[in-house]
Amino acid sequence: MEFQKIGFIGCGNMGSALATTIQKNDRSIYLSNRTPAKAEALASKIGAQVQSNMEIATDCDLIFLGIKPQMMGDLLQEISSTLNARSTPAVLVTMAAGLTMQTIQMLAQGNAPIIRIMPNTPVAIGKGMILYCTQNVSQKATDEFCSLLSGAGRLDELPESLIDAGSAISGCxxxxxxxxxxxxxxxxxxxxxxxxxxxxxxxxxxxxxxxxxxxxxxxxxxxxxxxxxxxxxxxxxxxxxxxxxxxxxxxxxxxxxxxxxxxxxxxx
Ligand SMILES: NC(=O)c1ccc[n+]([C@@H]2O[C@H](COP(=O)([O-])OP(=O)(O)OC[C@H]3O[C@@H](n4cnc5c(N)ncnc54)[C@H](OP(=O)(O)O)[C@@H]3O)[C@@H](O)[C@H]2O)c1
Incomplete structure (x- = not known):
């Protein structure tokens, strides 16, 4: 099993919907949010633990970045040295509209394995459409990731060059x-x-x-x-x-x- 500890940085609409789905698998879930009350409320609802961004960057194997695209630079600047100091790299999951995996790697100042997803709001009831692509992620880890998210709806792999086109249908x-x-x-x-x-x-x-x-x-x-x-x-x-x-x-x-x-x- 590649992903024992799963972290969510940003517990807004999408982060909380995905955390709620993933919690149905038997894994440890850690949540952080700029306004801590939101992470605390979700943690008590789904049986997760609240941590800081830095603790999640240190400990979690799979880290969902559930924040708005314009906040990504500041967040990755905050946690990049922690991420890059790890002996086993965490897989970062970005869902930020319009940000490529290359941009995320550049902002993270490293070579982190990345999964880019484009979910939509029906993931909250298990009827979503999730488009994804990966960089530096093994097939085994990708398969495990898809299995963890299978309760959210359909998943489909796309070349990154088509993610924005797909998102114009399923995301919007x-x-x-x-x-x-x-x-x-x-x-x-x-x-x-x-x-x-x-x-x-x-x-x-x-x-x-x-x-x-x-x-x-x-x-x-x-x-x-x-x-x-x-x-x-x-x-x-x-x-x-x-x-x-x-x-x-x-x-x-x-x-x-x-x-x-x-x-x-x-x-x-
Ligand atoms: N909603 C959709 O239909 C949809 C579809 C596809 C992709 N996405 C993508 O999903 C991502 C999240 O969207 P959303 O709709 O869930 O937004 P949202 O509801 O505004 O949630 C963003 C959350 O991130 C938190 N946050 C911001 N900066 C933070 C930081 N530095 N550390 C920790 N937490 C931080 C915010 O905290 P506060 O409580 O303090 O505001 C907020 O709870 C975006 O990148 C968006 O492009 C959304």
Whole structure:
């Protein structure tokens, strides 16, 4: 077993969701956070221990850096000499949007093994999509890492050059999907449905439709055709979506998010 002691520096939305998932494996979990109360609350909820950033950098085998990209420089400056003094290097896990593994290594002033992940918010309920790539990490350690995170949802390895593109769908996508879900429910409310029912129908329809795509062999276009009877009702709705540029809007949303990530990365 490569990872006995697992540390989380930064217990915000994503750090705490991942710590909660990993805690279900039989490992020791250590938490630190700039505002200690947040780490203390999470520690008592999941049965972990609170430590300082430096203690985690000294002792943990796998260290999740759950902080915002703009805070990464200061944090790695604080812990890099501790990390570099270790006889067995810790594997660092970065989830910072737009920061490459090379940038993390440069900020850490060493040659640390790195796993870069791009999770999304549904990891909190085990239905997430986690994209990942690695540098200087053995296959055995990578496999163990994937197994530790398997309770968070699907994992998929990508070349680092495609992580930002993937993230524009799966990392940003929940926001796009919620807009669509809310709009479907609004349409139902406009037709007289109570809000709660309209929202539940919309959400369950998104889940079921997405599951059909993931589980089956059929192209989404074929699945769409199966709902559209000739001269029926659904094709009239499809006509309205097309008239209002729905597909183009969805494509442009992904491309705009990708472009913004690239622009932020250039600024670093
Ligand atoms: N949320 C998403 O959907 C999502 C998706 C993919 C990737 N990510 C990535 O995940 C990372 C975390 O995002 P988030 O949404 O979880 O942010 P967040 O909720 O703001 O959490 C960041 C946490 O880091 C703590 N922190 C900041 N500086 C610290 C330091 N020097 N030492 C220890 N703790 C420190 C903050 O403490 P305080 O309590 O004092 O503020 C806060 O609790 C980001 O890099 C983001 O790009 C997020």
């Amino acid at each position: 996508g929940p926001a796009f999907v919620y807009l669509f879900l809310e709009a479907l429910a609004d349409g139902g409310v406009a037709c007289g449905l109570p809000r709660a029912k309209a929202q539940a129908y919309a959400a369950q329809t998104l889940i079921g439709s997405a599951e059909l795509v993931l589980q089956g062999e059929q192209h989404p276009g074929t699945l769409k055709d199966a709902v559209c009877s000739p001269a029926g009702t659904t094709i009239q709705g499809v006509r309205e979506l097309e008239r209002n540029g729905f597909r183009s809007a969805a494509m442009e949303a992904v491309i705009a998010a990708y472009d913004k990530t690239c622009a932020l990365a250039k600024k670093e």
